Amino acid sequence: MTQELSYIKIKTANEARLADEARTETLKRNIIVLVLHHLQDNGYVQAAHQLELEAGIAATKYDVCDNIDLLSIVQEFEAYYKIKFGKAPKLIKKAVGPELRTGRLRGTHRIPGSGSTGGRSSPSKGPSSLSRTSTGSGSDRRAGTALPRVESPPNKKASNTSLHPLHDRSSSAPLGKKKERSTAAPSSGRVVGGQRIVDMGSELKNAIQAATHEALDNYSHHDDKLLKPVSNLGYTGQMQELSQVISREIYLNNPDVRWSDIIGLDKACKLVKEAVVYPIRYPQLFRGILSPWKGLLLYGPPGTGKTMLAKAIATECHTTFFNISASSIVSKWRGDSEKLVRVLFELARFHAPSTIFLDELDAIMTTRSSGGTGDHEGSRRMKTELLMQMDGLNKSDDLVFVLGASNLPWELDPAMLRRLEKRILVDLPTQEARRAMFQHHLPPTVQSEDDGGVIDLTANIDYDAVASNTDGYSGSDIRLVCKEAAMKPVRQIFDVLENLEDSDAAHHNITVRAITTEDVMDAIATTKPSAAGLRDRYTQWQKEFGSV
Known part of the structure; x- marks a missing residue:
């Protein structure tokens, strides 16, 4: 039982870490998109173009949601801060000298979780780190790490309010929804003396897992991953x-x-x-x-x-x-x-x-x-x-x-x-692998009109027979054989189409026979393997230098 709990602990901890990194990457992407559209809306075209190049995000790929813009977010934050603390927040201050500006350009002030050590980042330090760059006094920094969520004004949508730069709506809303579903479930507790006792540890675990899975499901590495600006390396010339x-x-x-x-x-x-x-x-x-x-x-x-x-x-x-x-x-x-x-x-x-x-x-x-x-x-x-x-x-x-x-x-x-x-050694495929390749490239239904194809193309093939006759063929060779076999029934259409009169076009329907085993065998006879003669040399080199 201890070993099983250790496995669960390791997997849960790492899933939570990956989800936190995914939320951080999504947050950084959202900030970049907001800044990008803010620059374009205010006429800073060259600055926006340079931001697109450095961040690897095109302005046409993402659009800002309705009633969301950088100016309104800052205004709502200032209004909340003034109500909460009785004074307006101090967002910027005068730079002491050029050294500070140079330090910022080299990446001394970065969003937490964007370090270059992969799993060694510390997202938990995010609120305090970011509040140091956005507030002036020490009391403001201490308050910035514990700002609660509040409801939006009645005349604005609730999804438009973000009270702290690191408060991600996607990370907090699912927690509440999951808790409501888990609390209503009768299996979440046990009945003692007519009253239900809720296991808060289990409830918290379910809520964390739900938030983790949702963050990972909504995160796409290729869409949400941002490239760090190369200027942080200090390259010149x-x-x-x-x-x-x-x-x-x-x-x-x-x-x-x-x-x-x-x-x-x-x-x-x-x-x-x-x-x-x-x-x-x-x-x-x-x-x-x-x-x-x-x-x-x-x-x-x-x-x-x-x-x-x-x-x-x-x-x-x-x-x-x-x-x-x-x-x-x-x-x-x-x-x-x-x-x-x-x-x-x-x-x-x-x-x-x-x-x-x-x-x-x-x-x-x-x-x-x-x-x-x-x-x-x-x-x-x-x-x-x-x-x-x-x-x-x-x-x-x-x-x-x-x-x-x-x-x-x-x-x-x-x-x-x-x-x-x-x-x-990435060797030539075995007979079992070749059979799977033929099944993948030439399934019983190769293409149909329902899937967007122009014609219905089917296959009736003895996969074991064609796999046994392709010893020495590589994966690309087998794909070429399948392509040649699929072209054989299609070639019969070309003669009909070339000799077809315009007046007779409406009276002919395109019919294509199924791909047969004979078609594949003919394709094998005319398509020779590209590297079958080198197998022994690769095997000998593996015996001398291989390390698996």
């Missing part, structure tokens, strides 16, 4: 330009690839979760010798799902995702490649928790020849800087994870292999 180059490689869109969409890569998915997901969810379990993995290499034949796994990380893991290729960090200008690598890892630490995905790693980190006669001087310096930065990650507690993908692992530098602690 050329370094600032290079940081803008790397910042463009931050993947902000949602690839919409889930763990469940990946077939046959269970081992790789498990290790990625151990390295990226679990250290953020359960940081108390990853200490000392159990510190999370810092690097992972995915190698194998082309088309087996290495890049798709990276897309799943960008979708499922709430980290800042850097999609890096050779063109991102290789420059023709002397010394810029090393600086780009340095800026990349500094930005990754700044935006931590973050993931650096190095696609086609063999194009960047080939083996350095002895004597320095093979590589160009600039290439050697860039490789050395990359190795030094990765070695620094292994000696730090920053939640920065490096994910590499390569089709030619035997060409990688041994020093890079040492820094990539886990090296996983």
